[in-house]
Amino acid sequence: MAKPLNFPLLLIALCSISESVQHQYHFINEKKNCTEAQRYCREKYKDLATVDNMNDTIELIKSVNNARVQNIWIGLQRTSVYKWHWSSGDPVFFLNWTSEEPAGNNECTVMNNGQWINEACNNTRVFVCYNMSRGLVFVNQMMTWRDAQSYCRQNHIDLVSVRNQNENQQLEKFINDRNSSGSAVWIGLFRDSWQWSDQSNSSFRYWDTGEPNNGGEYDNCTVIGANAQRGWADVPCDNRQIPFVCHEDKLIVIQQNLSWSEALRYCRQNHVDLVSVQSVEMQRRVMNVVKLASTEAVWLGLHNFCSVNMWLWVNGDMVCYQNWAPGNGSTPENCKLENRKGAVQSGGDQTWISLPESHRLNFICTNY
Template sequence: MEQTLYFILLLIALCSVSECVQRQYHFINVTKNWTEAQRYCRENYTDLATVDNMNDMNEVKSVSDNPHDYVWIGLQRTGVDKWQWSSGDPALYLNWGPEQPNGGDEECAVMRNGQWHDLSCSNRQTFICNNTNTGLVFVNQQKNWRDAQSYCRQNHIDLVSVRNLNENQQLQKFINDSHISDDVWIGLFRVSWQWSDESDSLFRDWRSGEPNNAGGNENCAAIIHTPQREWNDVLCNNQYPFVCHEEAQTNLYNGQEQTSSGSSNVLNKLILIKEKMTWSEALRYCRQNHVDLVSVHSEEIQREVMNVVKWPSTEAVWLGLRHSCTVGLWFWVSGQTVCYQNWAPGNGTGEDCEHTVRSGAVQSGGDQRWISRPETDRLNFICSRNEE
């Protein structure tokens, strides 16, 4: 019965009138300063390139294969002090020490005697991670903030967030109980860079040690010409080629329309179910108790998913994403094709159809990308539900 259902949904997706138009990138092999490049892109496309995730970054690399030059993207230093948690949470609760933060190039935060202090992100400190199973984890290794963030995301969930007074007190108790005497990195950093199109994407692909604001006036971002093609901060008056992006509307099969910013007109409320179920059990639960397993067909809904996934009991959370070995593609159980994509590297392609059926989940920590998992894994899951 379930196989028949999936096949019908797949046919709906394949026969839909969807136009899966992704953000399109255009490499302009003409040298201009950053402001001139921005003006050119706005006149001829949408804007200088915005990059939301590693999939976007790989696409930018593929269209701008110009290893002898730096290449402008649409990221510029604003000078606005907006503090953000590494997990993506806004910094609503603040617990700064006296005369903190004191600005300058000190864009990352440590915990010191129960209060927060800003330091240069290049400082090397020990740090504290969050872990789904064990809670707080002290890492007695000296790393700069970005390397500490990478370590936590690879081995646990993320650098610790402190969202209220209770969590701050719990963190300080953990530090005292662990006999930690030095400053420790927490997941708080200052967002001083803004995309030209004012996107709120927090994705960054800086080269190690960057941005360093050498000389105090490196306020624009460019892809560097090393094999990894990561980012440097550079002088905005430098002359480089650049990448523009072009937004296109995506019309869904059911008549809803997404605007050029990727926002859907109607967005159901979402709910995280902290029960451990297989993908099929989660699908059945959502349809019996709510509406469906969530379909993530836009960046806006992905942001809602990221807001819902708070402290789950599993390292990943089921989505309504299913792989068909019959035709070799992914589809949403709602019948929509997978237009918007947010796959983690190495996922979403080359599925093994001989041993197990694969379904899609979102990572609980880090940048919360999608991953492919055997449908028999037992995970938490997200249901969509009608607005009350």
């Protein structure tokens, strides 16, 4: 007789299925300047295209690859405000600069003896990538920061991010064990003055070699280039001979105060479902839209399944990726008496909390 599948192994198998999360892109083959293209996208869709990660980049390239045009507008625009970002798109919650840093106008970052220094991006350094299965990967090759970023994206996931002091200490030990020269090492932190048209927090960039170069001095808007890689370039915003890509917003914050069950019914009647958050990428999307909420927390499609003592998503997925606030996420002893559901905080670190389903909150529907 066949042995039953061990439940923990089943959970691991289900959680190993990666979630594909992309924006819905629409190529518009009409020639407009950037402001006109932005207005068109906001009237017909959500906004000019935003890109969060390499999966989005692949989908964006697919949407325009049949277009025999040199440049295509997307939503990235230069501002006067410089901000620090992680190459991977992780939010910047932690910084560990050495004394008197960051100094000057340098836009990339190295780690040296556990502390950070900003350096010119054209310097060559060894670097650390992040890989989903292997974790940290030390690359003992001298490259510029952008070449290191490209190497990590092609061979792993991205340059390493550091989210807190504990991760910083782990990375310092990892580097010391492998970097016999003791030289400084590139990490994924950079700064720039670019902002997405829809005010997304995405820090993902896919610049072509040598870009952005501000070659025209007023090159404050971004196009997809015509080369095989479809890398991005900065160009003047008033160029009127450029088609563009819009994107649809697949997550919608509903500013009605409903119980969890009422919110679930609303989403299934008017959209697809309450949102399930099964990846860092989806959590970032939630963080981008939840700031529109009028309540301190917002319902997710997360419910406690008492009979098996675990949390599940309403679409049937296991809770593989987790972002619980401290003290949340465990199954309460009285969960059968007080049905608990999951919500995301609309402020602070926007972590998840457990609440009685009778609470009346805003909620996020999805069209995925």
